Amino acid sequence: MKHLLTLRAPGISILWGTLLLLALSATGAKAQSETDSINTDSTKTTIDTPRVEKDPRPYRKNLIKINLAALTMLKSYNFSYEHLLGRKVSFVFGYNKMSENTLSDLPITERVSDKIFDDDDRIKDDLDRIRVSNTAYTAEFRFYGGQFSGARGFYLALYGRYVNTKINYDYEFQANTRTYNVPLKSNLKGYAGGILLGSQFIISRTISLDIYVGGHYGTIKGDADGPVDLSTMSQQDKTNLREDIESTTTIRDKQYVNATVTNSGVTAKVKGPLIGLRGGFSLGIAF
Numbered sequence: 001m002k003h004l005l006t007l008r009a010p011g012i013s014i015l016w017g018t019l020l021l022l023a024l025s026a027t028g029a030k031a032q033s034e035t036d037s038i039n040t041d042s043t044k045t046t047i048d049t050p051r052v053e054k055d056p057r058p059y060r061k062n063l064i065k066i067n068l069a070a071l072t073m074l075k076s077y078n079f080s081y082e083h084l085l086g087r088k089v090s091f092v093f094g095y096n097k098m099s100e101n102t103l104s105d106l107p108i109t110e111r112v113s114d115k116i117f118d119d120d121d122r123i124k125d126d127l128d129r130i131r132v133s134n135t136a137y138t139a140e141f142r143f144y145g146g147q148f149s150g151a152r153g154f155y156l157a158l159y160g161r162y163v164n165t166k167i168n169y170d171y172e173f174q175a176n177t178r179t180y181n182v183p184l185k186s187n188l189k190g191y192a193g194g195i196l197l198g199s200q201f202i203i204s205r206t207i208s209l210d211i212y213v214g215g216h217y218g219t220i221k222g223d224a225d226g227p228v229d230l231s232t233m234s235q236q237d238k239t240n241l242r243e244d245i246e247s248t249t250t251i252r253d254k255q256y257v258n259a260t261v262t263n264s265g266v267t268a269k270v271k272g273p274l275i276g277l278r279g280g281f282s283l284g285i286a287f
Contacts, residue, residue: 208283
């Protein structure tokens with residue numbers, strides 16, 4: 001009996017051991033099968049997911065520029081700051097400052113007057129006696145075209161502009177045998193809106209080249225004052241002086257200046273259209 005138990009014990013151990021190994025093998029195979037299934041599904045998911053292409057030309061969102069055309073042609077310092085609001089839309093703030101200059105000394109005026117006006121023309125003579133200074137602020141929204149992101153390529157812009165212009169005019173008036181010098185000083189303020197077309201290039205990711213042209217329309221108004229002793233001037237001469245001053249800003253028989261002449265000088269109210277052109281060749285830095 002003892003021997004039978006001894007013989008059966010190993011048999012039972014072998015039987016249970018065999019069953020345990022089969023169970024472990026089945027579990028391992030199932031686990032391996034599940035792992036392979038997960039890997040297969042993962043591989044399929046990776047393959048089935050569409051690949052998102054990145055823009056091969058990354059862009060910078062800020063630009064600071066100076067208008068070289070305004071500096072060379074108008075002796076005007078024109079700076080602008082551009083910031084990307086979206087992939088193809090930007091906002092531009094511009095500041096323009098021109099110190100007081102005689103109109104005849106401006107490079108663009110010299111080129112135009114030499115070709116259009118004669119030496120004895122009154123307009124050319126007036127250019128030597130008119131001094132102008134100007135400050136302007138511009139707010140602009142740009143909409144870029146093209147497939148690449150950023151402030152580059154062809155664009156359309158809408159803008160608004162505020163202008164403050166000061167004009168000093170040494171006005172001369174002949175009355176009989178006497179010449180009267182009236183130092184007219186005017187301060188004009190205007191608002192306008194316009195449209196701009198241009199193209200901007202980004203060179204080596206940091207250098208911007210902006211070329212544009214456009215125009216705006218609005219209204220401008222202000223006051224003019226010319227204190228001088230006119231007590232010796234006859235009433236008819238005063239009337240002639242008033243009409244002469246008002247005729248200097250007449251466009252298509254429409255009068256934009258209303259002047260008053262008294263013994264103490266000339267005062268005037270100015271109100272008219274603000275018509276302007278914008279053009280530039282700006283160089284800047286993108287960051």
